[in-house]
Amino acid sequence: MAQYADIIEIVAPSQAAAGNKVDIAVKIKNTYSAVISIMVGGALEYGVSPWPGIDFPENWANVNGGATYSFNGSFIMPDRRVTIHAYSYWYGSDGSWYFDDEFTKSVEIAAVSEPSISDFRIADFIKV
Template identity: 45%
Template sequence: MENYVQPPTSSPRPIGLLATIAKGTNTEIVEIVAPSSAVAGDLVTVEVRLKNTFWDWLWLAVTGELFYYNGSGFSFSPEYAAVDPGETYSFTYSFIMPSNDVWIDVWSWYSDGTKWIYDDYRLAFIALTTPGTISRMELEYDEDRATIPAYGILPG
C-alpha cells in the first residue's frame, strides 16, 4: 500500500439515521450473513461483507445497532481495516439472542485520513424462534404411519 495514511484513533460510532441508499460512494455492503432466526440464549454471529469501490485502498469500518435488544451501538471486529480497491473484507459481531425479534442496522464508513465518513447502510432481521420439542404422542408409531421412517430417535 503506497502512501500509507495513519488511521483515525478510533472507529466511527453509529449515526442513528435510517437513510437507505443503494450503494455508498466508496463502499458497498455486499452482504450481511446472519441467521434468519435464533432461539433465545443462542450465540448469534453476524458477518458483514464490505467492498471497497474506490480506485485506491481505504481504511474501512462497519458499525451497527441492535434494535429491540439494548439499543446501543457497537463496532464490528476488527474495528477497521485497510482494504485494497475492488476487494471485499469481512467484519463480524456476535451477541446473545434475546427473548424477542431483533433487527440490525449496519453502516459502512471510510476514512479520509482525518475523519470517518458514513457511506452505506443495510438492515438485517433475526426472528425469535422456539427450540423444537418432540412429545411422547408424536413418537407413537403404528401401521397407519408405516411409510414414515421413525428411526434414529433417541429415547428421552
C-alpha cells in the same frame, strides 16, 4: 448509494433461539480505486432504547481498491425478533471517519420445541 464503502451483504441466520450467541458477517466493498480504511458498526433494533451495539472484535481494515472485506461480529439473541443495522464508514485524508452506507437484516426468534416422550429415559425417573 455508498460513496466508497458499499455494504454488499449481512450474513446471519434467519432465526435464533433467545439467549444464544449469533455470529454475523458484514461484507463491505471498497468502491474506490486504491486502498482505503473501512470501518464497520452495528446496532440491534428490537424495542429497547438505546439500541444495543454489535460486537465486532476487528471493526476496521485497510481494503484494496475493488475488494470486498468481511467483518465478523456477534450478539446475544434477545427474546424477540431483531433487526440488524450495519453501518460502513471510510477514513478520509483529513483524519476523520465518514458515514457511508447502511444495510439491515432481520433475525426471527426460534420457536422452542416441546419435549417429547422420546426425549426421556426410564432411568431418569427411577430413584436408586
